[in-house]
Amino acid sequence: MEKSSGLVRRLARQAPALCLLLLIAACAKDYPQTTLQPRGDFARMVDDLFRTTVVWATIVFVLVEGVLLWAIFKFRGRADDPEPRQVHGNTTLEVVWTVIPAFILVAIAVPTVKTIFKTSDYATGPGVVQIEVIGHQWWWEFRYPELGVVTGNEMHIPVGKTVNLRMTTADVLHSFWVPQFAGKRDVFPGRYNPLWFKAEVTGIFSGQCAEFCGVQHARMGFKLISETQEEFDAWVARERIGSPLVNAGTVPADTTTPADSAGRAAKLAADSLEQAGRALFSGAGCIGCHAMVGTPLASATSLKGPNLSHVGSRQTLVAGLMPNTEENLRKWLANPDSVKQGTLMVLPKKLTDAEIATLVAYLRSHR
Ligand code: HEC
Ligand SMILES: [Cu+2]
Known part of the structure; x- marks a missing residue:
């Protein structure tokens, strides 16, 4: 008893510092690796799923905790209470609280499985920009086989066009992730994994390896540069000069x-x-x-x-x-x-x- 009240006191003493820390964290001006501001279709689908799940979880939380609090208050013991009626099980109640969660699970599972299938294949067709992604300890290589470009640590894409990534690694496992656009998706030696997305806006965004891959894993970042078609074409024309894939x-x-x-x-x-x-x-x-x-x-x-x-x-x-x-x-x-x-x-x-x-x-x- 004494021990646990000591713990409570210690926690209470730390609380202001913890609150201050949270407050300071909220002061950050921008969050370059946030997943909460999707800027591409892939990330938006994942974000929709996240929001769906949070809505369901909130409804469940409020209902369950509400009923709990109500029951605690309404049926609280009083000094002159008689012995309560003794019951054993309630079939109706059990059926109800099995069926309702089952419905909620289906409501979450159906869009989840649909999204998994939708996002797990290659994107094809005219107008899709093909990019090969190769993870290296500790940098990223990007090749555009159809455009004759080989570059590193900077992926240029045209805004509003679907880009299709074919991804692998030259050494160990890595994971490709541009939080506001797509990922995380692991890359494996000797195997190709697909990923596609379409940028909704232009800008420079941060990407990051998301699978521990050695001492400098945390510094295996890259930039995603989403630009207009004209800017992208100009970049390709420049990169083609002396490219390993051209002449x-x-x-x-x-x-x-x-x-x-x-x-x-x-x-x-x-x-x-x-x-x-x-x-x-x-x-x-x-x-x-x-x-x-x-x-x-x-x-x-x-x-x-x-x-x-x-x-x-x-x-x-x-x-x-x-x-x-x-x-x-x-x-x-x-x-x-x-x-x-x-x-x-x-x-x-x-x-x-x-x-x-x-x-x-x-x-x-x-x-
Ligand atoms: C043993 C192989 C090796 C040699 C030799 C080497 N480099 Fe590198 N270099 C690398 C690797 C690997 C990276 C990626 C490092 C990282 O990001 O972890 C790199 C990165 C770089 C970068 C940064 C590229 C970028 O996209 O940001 C520059 C610039 C560079 N090297 C210049 C040189 C120059 C100049 C020399 C010769 C004096 C040289 N390197 C010799 C392997 C080598
Ligand atoms: Cu890594």
């Missing part, structure tokens, strides 16, 4: 000479940066793991790291970990492991400051 990654050399001297100087600077960067990209061993336009491995589609051919145009670096700025890229190249401990990007040798500066300029010029 084996080769780009015809630009041999034109600008007419004005400023243009010639700019081209000369760009050409020499390109040459120095390319040489370093091979010399420093980057080429062992990354496809890159203009390098011998530009055509490789299955390497250990993301295709860097257009890394300069990405919103974020290293699986959504940090904004794509000059400073962050420098930090990453100086010591990947200090930015993302355990990362599989292991450099053969430490880069000098001068090498880092060249590589940063080179990579950022590839947009």
